[in-house]
Amino acid sequence: MYLKRIELHGFKSFADKSVIEFQPGITGIVGPNGCGKSNISDAVRWVLGEQSVKSLRGSNMSDVIFNGSEDRKAQNVAEVTLVFDNEDRFMNVDYNEVELTRRLYRQNNEAEYLINKEPCRLKDIVDLIMDTGLGRDSLSIISQGNISTFADSKPEERRGMFEEAAGVAKYKKRKLESIRKLERTKDNLDRVEDICLELEKQLSPLKRQKEKAEIYVDLKNQLQSVEVSVLVKGIESLSTSLKDLNQSLDLLDKEKVTIEGQILINEQQNESLKKKMFDLDQEVNALQGKLLTAMNNVNQLETQKVEIDANRKHILETTNKEDLQARIEQLKAILQDAISEYNDRVHRYNETKEEKMTLEAAQEKNRAQMNNLRQSIENLNLQLHNDRHRKEQLVDLIENKTGYSYGVRSIIKAKDSMQGIVGVLGDLLETAPEYETALSVALGSAVQFVVTKQDEDARNAIRFLKNNKSGRATFLPITTMKERHLREEHLLVCQNTKGFLGVMSDFVKYPQEIQRIVDNQLGHVIVADTLDHASLLSKATFARYKVVTLDGEVINVGGSLTGGSLKQSTSLLTSKRELELLVEKIRQSEKDMTQKKAKLNELDNLAREISHNLLQKQMSFAKLELVVTNKKSELQIAKSEYESLTHQSVELSEMEKGTENNHLLQELNEAKKIRDRLTESIQAKRELRMSFVNENDQLEDALKMTRAHLREIQADMTQKQVDKAKQETELNNHLQRLNEEYKMTFEFAKEEYSQEVNMQKAKEEVRLLRHQIESLGHVNLQAIEDYQEVSTRYETLNHQRLDLIHAQDSILKAIDEMDEIMISRFSETFEKINHEFNIVFRNLFGGGKAKLKYSDPDNILETGVDIDVQPPGKAVQNITLFSGGEKALIAISCLFAILRVRPVPMCILDEVEAALDVANVERFAKYLREFSGQTQFIVVTHREGTMEECDLLYGATMQQKGVTKLVSVKLKDAIDLAQNAS
Numbered sequence: 001m002y003l004k005r006i007e008l009h010g011f012k013s014f015a016d017k018s019v020i021e022f023q024p025g026i027t028g029i030v031g032p033n034g035c036g037k038s039n040i041s042d043a044v045r046w047v048l049g050e051q052s053v054k055s056l057r058g059s060n061m062s063d064v065i066f067n068g069s070e071d072r073k074a075q076n077v078a079e080v081t082l083v084f085d086n087e088d089r090f091m092n093v094d095y096n097e098v099e100l101t102r103r104l105y106r107q108n109n110e111a112e113y114l115i116n117k118e119p120c121r122l123k124d125i126v127d128l129i130m131d132t133g134l135g136r137d138s139l140s141i142i143s144q145g146n147i148s149t150f151a152d153s154k155p156e157e158r159r160g161m162f163e164e165a166a167g168v169a170k171y172k173k174r175k176l177e178s179i180r181k182l183e184r185t186k187d188n189l190d191r192v193e194d195i196c197l198e199l200e201k202q203l204s205p206l207k208r209q210k211e212k213a214e215i216y217v218d219l220k221n222q223l224q225s226v227e228v229s230v231l232v233k234g235i236e237s238l239s240t241s242l243k244d245l246n247q248s249l250d251l252l253d254k255e256k257v258t259i260e261g262q263i264l265i266n267e268q269q270n271e272s273l274k275k276k277m278f279d280l281d282q283e284v285n286a287l288q289g290k291l292l293t294a295m296n297n298v299n300q301l302e303t304q305k306v307e308i309d310a311n312r313k314h315i316l317e318t319t320n321k322e323d324l325q326a327r328i329e330q331l332k333a334i335l336q337d338a339i340s341e342y343n344d345r346v347h348r349y350n351e352t353k354e355e356k357m358t359l360e361a362a363q364e365k366n367r368a369q370m371n372n373l374r375q376s377i378e379n380l381n382l383q384l385h386n387d388r389h390r391k392e393q394l395v396d397l398i399e400n401k402t403g404y405s406y407g408v409r410s411i412i413k414a415k416d417s418m419q420g421i422v423g424v425l426g427d428l429l430e431t432a433p434e435y436e437t438a439l440s441v442a443l444g445s446a447v448q449f450v451v452t453k454q455d456e457d458a459r460n461a462i463r464f465l466k467n468n469k470s471g472r473a474t475f476l477p478i479t480t481m482k483e484r485h486l487r488e489e490h491l492l493v494c495q496n497t498k499g500f501l502g503v504m505s506d507f508v509k510y511p512q513e514i515q516r517i518v519d520n521q522l523g524h525v526i527v528a529d530t531l532d533h534a535s536l537l538s539k540a541t542f543a544r545y546k547v548v549t550l551d552g553e554v555i556n557v558g559g560s561l562t563g564g565s566l567k568q569s570t571s572l573l574t575s576k577r578e579l580e581l582l583v584e585k586i587r588q589s590e591k592d593m594t595q596k597k598a599k600l601n602e603l604d605n606l607a608r609e610i611s612h613n614l615l616q617k618q619m620s621f622a623k624l625e626l627v628v629t630n631k632k633s634e635l636q637i638a639k640s641e642y643e644s645l646t647h648q649s650v651e652l653s654e655m656e657k658g659t660e661n662n663h664l665l666q667e668l669n670e671a672k673k674i675r676d677r678l679t680e681s682i683q684a685k686r687e688l689r690m691s692f693v694n695e696n697d698q699l700e701d702a703l704k705m706t707r708a709h710l711r712e713i714q715a716d717m718t719q720k721q722v723d724k725a726k727q728e729t730e731l732n733n734h735l736q737r738l739n740e741e742y743k744m745t746f747e748f749a750k751e752e753y754s755q756e757v758n759m760q761k762a763k764e765e766v767r768l769l770r771h772q773i774e775s776l777g778h779v780n781l782q783a784i785e786d787y788q789e790v791s792t793r794y795e796t797l798n799h800q801r802l803d804l805i806h807a808q809d810s811i812l813k814a815i816d817e818m819d820e821i822m823i824s825r826f827s828e829t830f831e832k833i834n835h836e837f838n839i840v841f842r843n844l845f846g847g848g849k850a851k852l853k854y855s856d857p858d859n860i861l862e863t864g865v866d867i868d869v870q871p872p873g874k875a876v877q878n879i880t881l882f883s884g885g886e887k888a889l890i891a892i893s894c895l896f897a898i899l900r901v902r903p904v905p906m907c908i909l910d911e912v913e914a915a916l917d918v919a920n921v922e923r924f925a926k927y928l929r930e931f932s933g934q935t936q937f938i939v940v941t942h943r944e945g946t947m948e949e950c951d952l953l954y955g956a957t958m959q960q961k962g963v964t965k966l967v968s969v970k971l972k973d974a975i976d977l978a979q980n981a982s
């Protein structure tokens with residue numbers, strides 16, 4: 001077996017993918033310091049399973065990934081593959097070539113291992129190479145550091161190399177595993193023994209409880225047998241008894257229904273009789289009422305007859321028929337006169353009343369007219385007062401210029417003594433009334449600016465105000481003020497915009513000489529009809545001009561708005577015209593006033609006349625009212641006397657004829673007949689009612705008897721139903737007990753427990769069994785199951801315990817066996833190496849002797865290895881006491897001795913001979929050659945002597961900074977490379 005190839009990519013300084021081919025024999029790797037030679041041995045060590053970051057000369061595993069250089073950026077994955085020739089099957093796998101790969105990712109520090117490109121675990125790789133001598137701790141990779149460590153380390157630390165040579169590592173590993181297994185077994189055994197102990201403690205009380213529970217179960221079974229039999233018997237007898245009861249209840253029920261039917265019929269008959277009697281009573285009552293009326297009628301007629309007879313007798317005896325007729329005729333004439341007089345007075349009365357009402361209406365109308373006129377005069381008075389006051393104000397404003405500031409007033413007063421004062425701008429302008437408000441807001445405070453002819457005139461005026469402390473004023477000199485107009489394009493836009501009325505200067509009249517001033521102040525002010533249109537105009541002209549509306553709202557330059565209600569203007573602009581209007585208005589009001597007062601006077605006279613006439617009418621009306629009342633009463637008296645005498649005359653002639661008496665007699669007879677018929681009818685109905693009463697009494701007696709019988713039946717049924725309910729409850733209880741206590745149906749119980757029982761005896765037996773059960777006290781039925789469970793578990797665990805004890809013994813035995821093997825192998829190999837060491841030492845040192853010693857001969861399993869040597873001509877000394885070069889040569893001797901005893905297929909020597917002098921290097925190289933038949937050597941070296949023995953040479957360079965490149969070189973180039981390096 002030998003290493004055929006190493007493939008590196010991203011590992012340490014091997015940034016690019018590099019493939020290094022090897023062959024059996026000696027391969028040398030040369031190159032200057034730091035060019036990445038030792039990174040190759042690190043790569044081999046890494047793939048063979050090295051986990052120590054320190055051994056890989058890093059502080060973190062990711063340090064093995066190429067971390068970039070000046071020109072190259074870092075890589076994220078490191079990957080190394082070792083390809084071994086395995087044709088001799090030295091490695092225990094059935095492949096001619098074995099590839100071992102290790103990968104590491106920077107991002108997550110995750111490692112991957114592969115054998116022949118198949119992913120595997122690290123352990124698989126370690127196991128594969130375990131017996132090949134290539135292991136992590138084997139002699140397959142030895143650095144200069146290893147050599148000096150070997151020489152300087154303690155004997156115990158040196159032991160590892162000998163163990164590796166003796167091949168005891170795997171036994172040591174197995175022993176370690178066995179010890180761990182033994183510990184685990186012991187832990188398990190302790191645990192199982194603890195549980196067994198615990199279970200033993202539970203078992204004995206559980207056993208007692210289980211036995212008690214079993215007695216309980218036995219008694220319960222006996223009780224069940226007896227009690228279920230008793231219940232079955234009880235259920236059977238109750239079922240029979242209930243059947244009988246149901247039959248007799250059915251019979252009674254039928255009888256009850258029949259009787260109830262009978263009672264119903266009787267009751268209906270009874271009701272019908274009672275209804276008939278009631279109807280009869282009603283009829284008799286009605287007849288009695290009629291009888292009473294008939295009797296009263298008879299009585300009245302008889303009384304009337306007596307009275308008529310007496311009256312007739314009296315009138316016939318006292319009245320003279322001719323006198324009566326004469327008086328009637330006389331009264332008739334009086335009555336005619338009274339009627340015509342009365343009608344005449346009533347007519348006059350109505351006429352007077354109407355005239356009075358007409359006068360009252362006229363008086364009311366006159367009063368209203370006068371009130372309205374007075375109110376109107378009062379309003380007119382107030383209006384006149386206000387207008388006169390306003391007139392005074394305007395006169396004052398015009399004459400004394402009180403609307404202007406103190407300064408302006410001072411200038412106006414002194415105007416005549418000053419030069420070039422044209423006037424106040426407001427006084428100089430005139431406009432139509434509808435534009436006055438717009439002009440006023442367009443001018444603003446400029447209404448009080450004083451127009452002068454020249455600039456100098458203005459300056460003089462200011463000086464005047466200053467000298468006389470007469471306030472301030474603003475002046476507009478005609479010669480210096482500039483005209484301002486709307487730009488032509490803006491004017492065009494305005495003319496095409498809705499609501500544009502014109503430019504303010506077009507609406508004013510003024511003296512020609514102040515035209516410049518007018519154009520300066522008003523030539524760029526737009527007049528609009530409404531605020532909305534004003535806003536449109538302002539926007540259309542980019543808010544460059546002041547826009548005023550007829551109502552006095554203003555959109556200022558820049559777009560700000562002013563508006564609201566305006567105070568009454570006191571500007572001279574409007575005051576003159578207002579004064580004129582006011583004077584005319586006052587004149588008109590005074591004329592109105594005179595007319596209104598004359599009219600009021602007229603109405604007053606009319607009112608007096610109406611009052612007088614009305615008084616006259618009221619007096620005549622009162623008199624007529626009295627006359628009408630008197631005439632009315634006279635008429636009524638005459639009328640009633642006439643009627644009375646007329647009636648008396650008719651009666652008299654009737655009496656003479658006797659007609660009335662005959663009628664009365666007939667009427668009386670008829671009334672008596674009716675009375676008698678009614679009396680007979682009442683008698684007949686009373687007899688019929690009597691017969692109904694008798695019939696009713698008979699029915700009541702029969703009903704009483706039937707009802708008594710029904711009550712007896714009902715009582716019997718109730719008793720039977722109570723018995724039935726009791727028995728049903730008892731039956732249910734029995735069934736329920738069977739079901740709940742014994743979980744049985746009746747059918748099942750009857751099948752299983754139907755036996756002849758003496759109920760008395762059985763009940764006694766039940767009592768006894770219950771007593772016995774009770775005397776057992778608390779019973780834990782669960783104990784039967786628990787005991788079974790715990791004892792089974794105990795047995796299982798006890799079994800486990802015995803198994804564990806057995807396993808423990810086996811492990812101990814195996815450890816003893818392994819110890820024996822290790823001791824025998826270690827001591828055997830040790831002796832062999834010791835022997836070879838002496839030989840190699842003498843060869844390399846040219847004489848002397850060398851010896852390996854156990855540091856603890858009594859404990860071969862753990863003893864360290866000490867080295868005593870005697871170079872030619874020197875005393876025997878421990879290895880630690882020699883010079884650096886000597887120590888290295890002793891260590892190399894030992895290494896070669898080990899290789900002689902236990903050859904390895906491949907060995908990487910990283911500058912191990914660095915400390916040797918030239919002669920020793922040559923001896924070292926010769927030894928290498930001697931071993932190269934059985935071991936493949938890869939030597940990292942700077943020494944010429946070593947290079948000369950190499951079969952193949954690689955030169956390591958860093959042509960690209962920080963990135964190692966390996967090229968095959970000839971010996972001469974290799975020496976050059978090494979010399980350049982030194």
Ligand SMILES: Nc1ncnc2c1ncn2[C@@H]1O[C@H](COP(=O)(O)OP(=O)(O)OP(=O)(O)O)[C@@H](O)[C@H]1O
Nearest residue numbers: 012013033034035036037038039063064065066067
């Ligand atoms: N992860 C890494 N990425 C890039 N370069 C690395 C990395 N780890 C180590 N190196 C570089 O590898 C070089 C060391 O390589 P190595 O020790 O193999 O050199 P050498 O040839 O054996 O030197 P010497 O002859 O002095 O022993 C250093 O230049 C170091 O910067």
